[in-house]
Amino acid sequence: MTDTARGVDRARWEQLPGPVRGAVEERLGARVVGVGAVTGGFSHGMAARLELGDGRAVFGKAIRTDDRLIESYRTEAATGLVLPPGVPAPRMLFSVSVADWLVMVFEFVAGRHPRFDRPAELIAAIEAVECALRVSTPAPVAGLVGIEDALGPSFTAWRDFSAGGPPADLDPWARAHLDELAALESQWSLGVAGDTLLHNDLRPDNMLLRADGTVALVDWAWTCRGAAWVDLACLLPELLDAGADPDRVLTRPLVAAVDPRAIDALCCALCGFWERNSRLPAPAHRNCGPFRSAGPGSRGSGSRAAFPGDRRQSVTSGGISGKPSLARSFSAIAVRRSADSALRS
DSSP, X not given: OOOOOSOOOOOOGGGSOHHHHHHHHHHHTSOEEEEEEOOXXXXXXXXXXXXXXXXXXXXXXXXXXXXXXXXXXXXHHHHHHHOOTXXXXXXXXXXXXXXXXXXXXXXXXXXXXXXXXXXXXXXXXXXXXXXXXXXXXXXXXXXXXXXXXXXXXXXXXXXXXXXXXXXXXXXXXXXXXXXXXXXXXXXXXXXXXXXXXXXXXOSGGGEEEOTTSOEEEOOOOSOXXXXXXXXXXXXXXXXXXXXXXXXXXXXXXXXXXXXXXXXXXXXXXXXXXXXXXXXXXXXXXXXXXXXXXXOTTOSSSSOGGGSOGGGSSOOOOSOOTTSOSGGGOSSXXXXXXHHHHHHHO
């Protein structure tokens, strides 16, 4: 995979122990003669295009088995083995555990991240997500955690602020409406249960736009089981960040059929999560898996720099009567007009 924009200190192919590299080459049936390292993303595990002596190219990921991120890699490996063929995602060729390392090897997909401010690329991304959701119902992975358990411990920020006091720099509107926000957040799990395999970490840098205009979904490390509409609704902050009309998602059949209050509550919980986690110090190794560090679509691992003030603005204009209020925002400031109305109703 190509075109990762953000840098992070990653392990390199040549740093893997000889037995690990040897086991991978044995499974591939060819020597690795060139490496195109990925320097972006949020994980510190090895990620690289591996060029083989027989002319092929594959994509490899690796991490130590005692690393704190190992469970997410194991999840990705288990998911990759059973993803239905119709899911628009790179096919996992194999995974191998050797010498305290877990390595995954995928088919290589050439492409770049789609831009959501370009309508054709946004639609291609949405259609890829819809396709994945359609062919992943029922979920093909056994023992998947439900979304309520996966996200529940993280979706408590507004209630915690209301009970224990908000941050000193919290937006005045949010401070004045903490009780209402807490009440709405408490309903976030309304309608999220289901039997669809959810990617649970969708954003443009977990997508690749191919030369033919189609989009592949990558990095299936945080999967869970839930209602199909959730993966689509969680794209809304990315649309807003790109200045795209949220109706591109809100009018899709999977989302349009959902109780708007459920979308409001889910997005309210996302807003609260970001309000809290944007204030946390960045860990030594950055990791941005969903709701672990800075959430889907976030731009760092919890540092304030990852959530600049200019992203705490409303990006809507005009009336939004009849639209899910908080679905149009990803911060308290962005929901001021709509939530004032919704909370009075």
